[in-house]
Amino acid sequence: MPDKTFNALIDGREHDPFRILGVHADGEGWRLSVYRPHASAVSVETAAGWQPLSRHGHTDVFQLRSSAALPAPHRLKVVEEGVERVFHDTYAFPPGDASHDLYLFNQGVNTQVYHLLGALAQTRGAVAGVCFRVWAPNAERVSVVGDFNRWDGRTHPMCSLGASGVWELFIPDLPVGSLYKFEIRNRYTKAVMVKADPYARAFE
Known part of the structure; x- marks a missing residue:
């Protein structure tokens, strides 16, 4: 996914965040993208347990590519300023x-x-x-x-x-x-x- 797509989101110009965020098909599996400006870590709950997302470059976009079974709707575990919270992904x-x-x-x-x-x-x-x-x-x-x-x-x-x-x-x-x-x-x-x-x- 080109960085300019993320730039529209990060710069506050995106009119359809669902085309970028949430779960999208990716080959034989899926790709999850989460944007949390204050997060230090993000994980998603799968059938195999909590899987960590990786930060995309120097942005606050976190991503995971996987083929593990994913509950629908899925839940996120987000750490912000040392506080861990678990909640459903808005963009699900x-x-x-x-x-x-x-x-x-x-x-x-x-x-x-x-x-x-x-x-x-x-x-x-x-x-x-x-x-x-x-x-x-x-x-x-x-x-x-x-x-x-x-x-x-x-x-x-x-x-x-x-x-x-x-x-x-x-x-x-x-x-x-x-x-x-x-x-x-x-x-x-x-x-x-x-x-x-x-x-x-x-x-x-």
Whole structure:
């Protein structure tokens, strides 16, 4: 994978992190890519136990190529500033199908926008978490930021849902009610702003 692809992610310009991060077919096996700017070590849980990922050059991208059986969805073990945490990989959960709601939204006739946008408690498979969606049609990149990622927009970049102008990311294992905002990079001015969610269920 060319470094320029990672550069878009690292520089905060990536509109579809799922094409880079998570698990992808690689020959007869698979390749896992994880981007954790504050991590010193990353491992993934496989049928053979925890396997360490290798840092890609001098970046904060960690990768593993393997053919070992991998649970779906898989879990990561991440060490950040000496603290070890285990959680499901965010990029094992691609955007869900909200095409009907997005169509109504773009037609201006969606009367239940609060069911589409904001922070929505969801369970995908057997994994509970929060699905974030925000309308940001002029954005080059949007991220979810909060206490859970040190308010660092590099950690949880969202996925653009095409011409709808809506961005989505499901963060597994995140408690409902966690403090968050959206970090938005304007595609025209390149300015980066942190904004509160206009569809938030509660405010601090």
